[in-house]
Each structure stands twice: as C-alpha cells, then as structure tokens.
Amino acid sequence: MSSKKRLVNTLCVHAGNLEDEKYGGATSPIYTSTAYDYRGEGTNLYPRYFNTPNQVALAQKIAALENCEAGLIFGSGMAAISAIFMAFLKTGDHVILQRAIYGGTSHFVDAEFTNLGIEYSFVEQVNSESLKAHLKENTKMIYIETPSNPLLEVVDMTVVSAFAKANSLISVIDNTFASPINQNPADFGIDIIIHSATKYLGGHSDICAGTVSSSQKHMDQIWKTAKNYGGSLSDQTVWLLERSIKTLGLRVKRQTRNAKKLARFLEKHPSIKRVNYPGLKSHPDHKIAKAQMHGYGGMMSFEFKESINHSRFLEELQVIKVALSLAGVESTILAPTETSHSLLTPQQRKDQGITDQLLRFSVGIEEVSSLIEDIERAMEKSRKIAK
Structure with missing residues (x-):
C-alpha cells in the first residue's frame, strides 16, 4: 500500500x-x-x-x-x-x-x-x-x-x-x-x-x-x-x-477496515466459491493494488457454491440491506445479474465472469461482528437440502 x-x-x-x-x-x-x-x-x-x-x-x-x-x-x-x-x-x-x-x-x-x-x-x-x-x-x-x-x-x-x-x-x-x-x-x-x-x-x-x-x-x-x-x-x-x-475520509477508512476483515472471513467459509477483494493476497491483482492504492476499499463481491440459494440468502438478511447502488454508511448487497449488469446480454455477463451466484457487497460502518452474524444466519437458512 x-x-x-x-x-x-x-x-x-x-x-x-x-x-x-x-x-x-x-x-x-x-x-x-x-x-x-x-x-x-x-x-x-x-x-x-x-x-x-x-x-x-x-x-x-x-x-x-x-x-x-x-x-x-x-x-x-x-x-x-x-x-x-x-x-x-x-x-x-x-x-x-x-x-x-x-x-x-x-x-x-x-x-x-x-x-x-x-x-x-x-x-x-x-x-x-x-x-x-x-x-x-x-x-x-x-x-x-x-x-x-x-x-x-x-x-x-x-x-x-x-x-x-x-x-x-x-x-x-x-x-x-x-x-x-x-x-x-x-x-x-x-x-x-x-x-x-x-x-x-x-x-x-x-x-x-x-x-x-x-x-x-x-x-x-x-x-x-x-x-x-x-x-x-x-x-x-x-x-x-x-x-x-467532510466525513469522507473517516467513513472510507472504517469501511475499508471492515471490508478487509469480512473478505478474510468469507474467503475461509466453506460455502463460498471465491471472493473478489484486492486486499486479499489471493487476489490476482493484489500486488498492483498494493502499489497504487492507499487502501483497498469497502467494495467486494463473492460467489456462492451451488449449495446456497442466493435469492433465499438475500431474503434472510436482516442487517445488510438488499439495495441498488453502493457505498453508503449502511452495508448493502445485490445480485449484479439483476441490477448493475442486467442491461448486458447473458453472454456478455458470462464473458466477464458475472454469474447468478455472484453478489456484490458494499461494506458499511457497522460493527463487523454484526455483519458476520447476519451473513452466517442467512447462509444457514438458505442452504439447499440435498436430495
């Protein structure tokens, strides 16, 4: 950094x-x-x-x-x-x-x-x-x-x-x-x-x-x-x-710190296929980000494994808001295929690696513990039952 x-x-x-x-x-x-x-x-x-x-x-x-x-x-x-x-x-x-x-x-x-x-x-x-x-x-x-x-x-x-x-x-x-x-x-x-x-x-x-x-x-x-x-x-x-x-620096610093903790938590979770966050050493562009960024930001995305119903997951969240846009003081989440990238064709989304199981997560200023608890509870309730 x-x-x-x-x-x-x-x-x-x-x-x-x-x-x-x-x-x-x-x-x-x-x-x-x-x-x-x-x-x-x-x-x-x-x-x-x-x-x-x-x-x-x-x-x-x-x-x-x-x-x-x-x-x-x-x-x-x-x-x-x-x-x-x-x-x-x-x-x-x-x-x-x-x-x-x-x-x-x-x-x-x-x-x-x-x-x-x-x-x-x-x-x-x-x-x-x-x-x-x-x-x-x-x-x-x-x-x-x-x-x-x-x-x-x-x-x-x-x-x-x-x-x-x-x-x-x-x-x-x-x-x-x-x-x-x-x-x-x-x-x-x-x-x-x-x-x-x-x-x-x-x-x-x-x-x-x-x-x-x-x-x-x-x-x-x-x-x-x-x-x-x-x-x-x-x-x-x-x-x-x-x-x-006037509060931009304070807000972003907190959001950045929260996001890094959450990215590490999600990366280790067995129900997560991948986490996209430049602050993780596993990110393919981590070295570039470290060289040109002062902090890695409050934005990330992650992709569920097929064992999680992403639509049900969104319904079960209580603290994190399901909403368009991003970067507010409150944490928000959305499915890009249904919102920010819905105007692209399915093939265009596929070419970019944007799947139905991908969620974009804008991390807010809440305590990280409450966000992790919300995610864990929602994942548990949205787990698909094996036939």
Missing part, C-alpha cells in the same frame, strides 16, 4: 469551502438563486453553466482531493461519463475500453456509439500488449475502471498512462470504487478522473451526482460540451454533497 501521506481529512473539511462573510458561520452558505446580476466583470452565473458559488466551491474540493487543477459537478455519474465521451470523441474516432466496467457505461457505448459513428474496442485484460493490439490510427481515448464493478479487477494505471502519452491519447478512469481516499489516478498520470458521487462522495444513499477532475486545459473542453447537455446539479444537492464529503 502506498506510504504517501495526505492530509485527506483536512482537505475533506476545508478545501473549496465558501466563507460566510456576513455572519461567520462554520458551514458554507447556500446560494439557491437561478437568476444573477450579469453586469460587471466575470462570467455570467447560471446553474447550467456549472458556475454558481456552491458549484464552483465543491468542484474545487473535488479537484483538491484528486490532486487535479479543476473539477466539475454533474447531476449523475452517467452525466459525467457521457459528457467526457462527447467532449473528446467525434464521428470517425476510436476508443479503447476495459471490458470489466460499470454496466451502464457499457450499455451507453453499445447503444450510442454506433449511431454516432464512433468506433470502439473492449479489451479483456488491460496491459501493454492488449492496448497495442487494439490501437488504431483514429484511436483517441483509453477508458478504464479500477477496481472494476463488480469483480474488483485492478488495472495498472502507470501502464495505461504511459501508453496513452506515448500515443497522444486521453486516458480516463472511473475511480468510484476506490474513492479519492484510497486512490489518486492523477498521481499515476491519468488525465481525467470520474466519480459517481452518488456512492462514496455522497455516502448516505440520498444524493445522485457525478464529478470530473482533470487539468484546466481538459476541463475547458469538457465544460464547452457539458453546458450544452444540461447535466448540472441543483445547488441544494451540491450543498448536501459538500457537507457529506
């Missing part, structure tokens, strides 16, 4: 704060207006332009956490992802994408790129050889997600950034699963960093948002496209997200 020390909690609390100059309040004031005086110096303020006081302040906080020059806040993670694609790709261009990425992103690419005349290639294993094999004269971008959803595959970001720079490509990463607390792709040369802020940044399962961090040069181009698509976030939600991020 990286030995680099960052004042993450100080950044979470203080970076990009709006000062309450009138009353000296400890929290940022909230500006909800959609109509501002346009006279005088400066840019016209308008929510769709991503430049209202609360939007700008939060973008600065996100950029600081990701060690980038600039940030932008969107209405959802997919709004951020689609804005990146549309800002840098045009008809006739080609993009290389990691196969193991969020199902919504894969679906967007399959559903929209052909209509737009954009070529794309999915690669199973992201390394120098696979990138070179798929490189074309019209390739403009490499898009990765590490750790990936839902199998927690880890990609070597140094390899990706070096290849991108050597071939004048833009490198983009979905950093949602790691969060800025556990991983900072800009330090490894990645150009553009995306988060579904609905997840760890929001952290309480009550905010839908997305973020992008990059150099100012790249952000200027992103902004030109983003303002046309209208994917901005209301200032009320911006303010709530800013408040949530």
Whole structure:
C-alpha cells in the first residue's frame, strides 16, 4: 500500500469551502438563486453553466482531493461519463475500453456509439500488449475502471498512462470504487478522473451526482460540451454533497477496515466459491493494488457454491440491506445479474465472469461482528437440502 501521506481529512473539511462573510458561520452558505446580476466583470452565473458559488466551491474540493487543477459537478455519474465521451470523441474516432466496467457505461457505448459513428474496442485484460493490439490510427481515448464493478479487477494505471502519452491519447478512469481516499489516478498520470458521487462522495444513499477532475486545459473542453447537455446539479444537492464529503475520509477508512476483515472471513467459509477483494493476497491483482492504492476499499463481491440459494440468502438478511447502488454508511448487497449488469446480454455477463451466484457487497460502518452474524444466519437458512 502506498506510504504517501495526505492530509485527506483536512482537505475533506476545508478545501473549496465558501466563507460566510456576513455572519461567520462554520458551514458554507447556500446560494439557491437561478437568476444573477450579469453586469460587471466575470462570467455570467447560471446553474447550467456549472458556475454558481456552491458549484464552483465543491468542484474545487473535488479537484483538491484528486490532486487535479479543476473539477466539475454533474447531476449523475452517467452525466459525467457521457459528457467526457462527447467532449473528446467525434464521428470517425476510436476508443479503447476495459471490458470489466460499470454496466451502464457499457450499455451507453453499445447503444450510442454506433449511431454516432464512433468506433470502439473492449479489451479483456488491460496491459501493454492488449492496448497495442487494439490501437488504431483514429484511436483517441483509453477508458478504464479500477477496481472494476463488480469483480474488483485492478488495472495498472502507470501502464495505461504511459501508453496513452506515448500515443497522444486521453486516458480516463472511473475511480468510484476506490474513492479519492484510497486512490489518486492523477498521481499515476491519468488525465481525467470520474466519480459517481452518488456512492462514496455522497455516502448516505440520498444524493445522485457525478464529478470530473482533470487539468484546466481538459476541463475547458469538457465544460464547452457539458453546458450544452444540461447535466448540472441543483445547488441544494451540491450543498448536501459538500457537507457529506467532510466525513469522507473517516467513513472510507472504517469501511475499508471492515471490508478487509469480512473478505478474510468469507474467503475461509466453506460455502463460498471465491471472493473478489484486492486486499486479499489471493487476489490476482493484489500486488498492483498494493502499489497504487492507499487502501483497498469497502467494495467486494463473492460467489456462492451451488449449495446456497442466493435469492433465499438475500431474503434472510436482516442487517445488510438488499439495495441498488453502493457505498453508503449502511452495508448493502445485490445480485449484479439483476441490477448493475442486467442491461448486458447473458453472454456478455458470462464473458466477464458475472454469474447468478455472484453478489456484490458494499461494506458499511457497522460493527463487523454484526455483519458476520447476519451473513452466517442467512447462509444457514438458505442452504439447499440435498436430495
């Protein structure tokens, strides 16, 4: 694990704060207006332009956490992802994408790129050889997600950034699963960093948002496209997200510690076929994760043996919530085949190793003992009776 020390909690609390100059309040004031005086110096303020006081302040906080020059806040993670694609790709261009990425992103690419005349290639294993094999004269971008959803595959970001720079490509990463607390792709040369802020940044399962961090040069181009698509976030939600991020470091540290303990427990359990967690030495990408992550995160997935009825298991859980989304303070679990990757074809899921017995587990801040007890009780009640 990286030995680099960052004042993450100080950044979470203080970076990009709006000062309450009138009353000296400890929290940022909230500006909800959609109509501002346009006279005088400066840019016209308008929510769709991503430049209202609360939007700008939060973008600065996100950029600081990701060690980038600039940030932008969107209405959802997919709004951020689609804005990146549309800002840098045009008809006739080609993009290389990691196969193991969020199902919504894969679906967007399959559903929209052909209509737009954009070529794309999915690669199973992201390394120098696979990138070179798929490189074309019209390739403009490499898009990765590490750790990936839902199998927690880890990609070597140094390899990706070096290849991108050597071939004048833009490198983009979905950093949602790691969060800025556990991983900072800009330090490894990645150009553009995306988060579904609905997840760890929001952290309480009550905010839908997305973020992008990059150099100012790249952000200027992103902004030109983003303002046309209208994917901005209301200032009320911006303010709530800013408040949530103040505890990001504390929450993620606890979730990461819990997840490592739970991964070890599950790995030894006789009813579990495999556990996907980069913090385990048995994980095929453990060494890469150790080299580029500050912590291994609160996300994992595991696959039951056939002796467990996974649907019944979900019904029997009492502490862990069966729910969409992830990274809240409460532990949640879901079946990717029925949710995050349901838009993929059965063959596509099979190719990625996503089976019906696979569950994605987002570990919360509860005591580990209560989570283990809940899992053991649910497994016992969902065990299939041998005929």
